[in-house]
Amino acid sequence: MGRSPCCDKVGLKKGPWTPEEDQKLLAYIEEHGRGSWRSLPAKAGLQRCGKSCRLRWTNYLRPDIKRGKFSLQEEQTIIQLHALLGNRWSAIATHLPKRTDNEIKNYWNTHLKKRLAKMGIDPITHKPKNDALLSTADGQSKNAANLSHMAQWESARLEAEARLVRESKIRSHSLQHQQLNPPAFALESPTSTLTVSEPMVTGLGMSPLPMVEFCGTTSGSSETAGVVKEEGEQEWKALGSSSNLADYKEGMGNSLSSFTSSLHAMTISMEGGWTPESLRPNNINVNDGTIMEEGFTNLLLNDSMDRSLSDSGKESDGNSGGSGSDYYEDNKNYWDSILNLVNSSPSDSPMF
DNA sequence: AAGTGTGGCAACCGCCTTATG
DNA sequence: CCATAAGGCGGTTGCCACACT
Structure with missing residues (x-):
């Protein structure tokens, strides 16, 4: 009945791998291929469980792994795909050849999530945080518009899902x-x-x-x-x-276009500020080939700018270590580059 | 120079899905 | 069809290196 019993975990080594262990695992896989992870440790002379060997191989020893700093292009890809797929790291890794899901996950948690949070973007929902949207200088009419935009944002995301x-x-x-x-x-x-x-x-x-x-x-x-x-x-x-x-x-391109085109629609509706007029459906032109990127960028930057302005006189919180305008420019360039990727034809995209 | 805090990353843990007898 | 192991995946932990005080 069923498969033969799993490896007993008694006496198996845990923790960091030594160069000798790496060498054994590499040598074995090079000669015999992966085969069954369960039987591999014994055959390779390793005091590890198969699961540990598999992890070490897929996350570190595999010859087709690219290590080191993530490029801007890779960052953009991760951010876009995370907006669509959430924490499905393996699915995201599918689009980043030579990067492992573990590496992408770590990079997201240690770099990208914090950066988005600093910019007032909820790293989970990928929409501007409520307080960020509602912290605009003038009162209730803008709040209503902002709430509507948030609903559109969520709608776009749900549509993609x-x-x-x-x-x-x-x-x-x-x-x-x-x-x-x-x-x-x-x-x-x-x-x-x-x-x-x-x-x-x-x-x-x-x-x-x-x-x-x-x-x-x-x-x-x-x-x-x-x-x-x-x-x-x-x-x-x-x-x-x-x-x-x-x-x-x-x-x-079409697969991702649902979400991105919805973003574009919102981008257009946001152009010119948070006015009730901008919310009218006929102001949303998804099919328009000319996408107004500035709006989306501005949305992403509004929070930091607003806070920067409202906090004038106070020390900035050190987001960029520079002046408010520097921070604005950095973020603007960052998000513009993302939008360029989104808006470029699929054949232009390094992703595809 | 020593102690402490923080960030980055490799590895483990536990759950879920798939494969197998 | 069922029970169970293997494999896969995402969340979390713990260690190490570096920065800061």
């Missing part, structure tokens, strides 16, 4: 289809497999939407998707023609 759920449902439905008709295109990373099918009509009132799938490397998912994995593979590889690559890029 709903779309993800829809796609997930479609995915499960399409797995059978894929078994008969392998996907037109597939990407895979050492830790996950991503497949994209041809665009399909996904439901009532929805435009054709390429279907994007995120599959773990659990045995079966790759096979189901019609992808053959190679152990020790060091680079992502694209299976398919360049035209299919274009389809994939377009699909990924």
